[in-house]
Amino acid sequence: MWTMTGTPGILDTICLYVGCGIVILGLIFVWRALFGDRGKGRRRCPRCWYDMAGVPGLRCPECGREAAREAHLTRTRRRWPGAMVWALVMVLGYGGIVTPRVSRHGIEGVVPTTALVWWARASDGPDARSVLDGTKTPSWNGIAPVARALLWRERLQVEAWRRVLAGEAWAWQSRALIERWLKAKGSSIERLVEVPRRWRTGEAVMVRFVQRGTPPEVTGIAFGPSMPVLGPSPIPPPGVPPPPGSPRPLVGPTRSPNARDLSARVEVVTLRPGTASSPAQLKIRDALEIELGGARVPVGKLGASIDGYERGAVLERVNDRATNEIVCEALNPRVVVVGSERFVVVSRRSEAKIWESADIEVGVKLRMMLDGRLLGTGSAATDHITAGIHDYIEVPWTWEAGGMEAMLASPEKAKIELTGDPEAMEEQYMNDPFELRPAAWAGKFQVRVRFNSLRARQP
Numbered sequence: 001m002w003t004m005t006g007t008p009g010i011l012d013t014i015c016l017y018v019g020c021g022i023v024i025l026g027l028i029f030v031w032r033a034l035f036g037d038r039g040k041g042r043r044r045c046p047r048c049w050y051d052m053a054g055v056p057g058l059r060c061p062e063c064g065r066e067a068a069r070e071a072h073l074t075r076t077r078r079r080w081p082g083a084m085v086w087a088l089v090m091v092l093g094y095g096g097i098v099t100p101r102v103s104r105h106g107i108e109g110v111v112p113t114t115a116l117v118w119w120a121r122a123s124d125g126p127d128a129r130s131v132l133d134g135t136k137t138p139s140w141n142g143i144a145p146v147a148r149a150l151l152w153r154e155r156l157q158v159e160a161w162r163r164v165l166a167g168e169a170w171a172w173q174s175r176a177l178i179e180r181w182l183k184a185k186g187s188s189i190e191r192l193v194e195v196p197r198r199w200r201t202g203e204a205v206m207v208r209f210v211q212r213g214t215p216p217e218v219t220g221i222a223f224g225p226s227m228p229v230l231g232p233s234p235i236p237p238p239g240v241p242p243p244p245g246s247p248r249p250l251v252g253p254t255r256s257p258n259a260r261d262l263s264a265r266v267e268v269v270t271l272r273p274g275t276a277s278s279p280a281q282l283k284i285r286d287a288l289e290i291e292l293g294g295a296r297v298p299v300g301k302l303g304a305s306i307d308g309y310e311r312g313a314v315l316e317r318v319n320d321r322a323t324n325e326i327v328c329e330a331l332n333p334r335v336v337v338v339g340s341e342r343f344v345v346v347s348r349r350s351e352a353k354i355w356e357s358a359d360i361e362v363g364v365k366l367r368m369m370l371d372g373r374l375l376g377t378g379s380a381a382t383d384h385i386t387a388g389i390h391d392y393i394e395v396p397w398t399w400e401a402g403g404m405e406a407m408l409a410s411p412e413k414a415k416i417e418l419t420g421d422p423e424a425m426e427e428q429y430m431n432d433p434f435e436l437r438p439a440a441w442a443g444k445f446q447v448r449v450r451f452n453s454l455r456a457r458q459p
């Protein structure tokens, strides 16, 4: 047998087209031989096919055969020898199609890819070379290692992964093999990618590559050829502050800061428009690619379920009595007096248990009131939050003209009003959906002004 060059050339194309043509031709003639001559109500002798239209009874006047039943006279005529010949032609045509593959990669090239991805052993993973290497004896005295004869199932396994990694398989075929392999590893394609449960309709959705539980052979994911591969990023040790400019929780315990390193935005389509009672269904439009070793293997669409909401409604709004009490306790707003400065602080950051008990994000607007008069306002925004050096968060605060003096004159009558700010939290969530919870406090409460005398403020 002649051998072909390493790169597919004109000969491959000729083999493919001629082979396909022969297979299709064979298929047509096999069909004609088996189904082309139906009875269609005609009375014919089932042995010699003599037309018995005018013949009474079941005996053929031509060959003398007596049919057992009337129904046998209207049978389809099947030309088995012809069908066999054309089936053989089909086999030859298929042989033509796979000849280049067999020539380059051995006799296992005969096996159709669909059969391989379903039946080849998938447990050993995509590094086909490791399967090969494991079968070689160590090199000795500079003499090349000798490959031992691979078992058949090993050859098929290597060939299955070779085709997937070389891009010779269709997306659904690659997906079938990768799914089987990931399942054997306790993972799945869906588990490689994290998507937010709730998202804003009409905006590209943020996705994240999930490293935990993912076999190390999977080195990244991508959506479409234009998107960079999201590879694993080193997980920063605890206590390392997030990079500047990254969104942060307004209040509450500090969360892992590496979300943005792993995430990217992909286009979505709206499957079903939302109504007031039921959210729109979003689906990721771009096709998923899995990076295995250095190869990017397309595996088709990702089956992710994302609920789409209008702007301002992405986060679930929580406003029940129990939550309000928790938030009131956790925010604990008070006025801090340091020298001549008066500023408002909130939060008990050290009391992480309080925040854990409320499964929500809290953004807040504050107003100080005295007998219906507005003394000052503040609203916490991410920029103003510093890392947890203090137990409290200093609220950016604006006194109205004479507001501070009025508060100091009769502090027992002054009150601080706190209102949940779900819109502000939604903006943060859209930047950091994997670290923030998709629910925001939407309640309101009022407390008397209390003072906190802190030790001297650190300059």
Ligand SMILES: [Zn+2]
Pocket: 045, 046, 047, 048, 049, 050, 060, 061, 062, 063, 064, 065
């Ligand atoms: Zn007959």
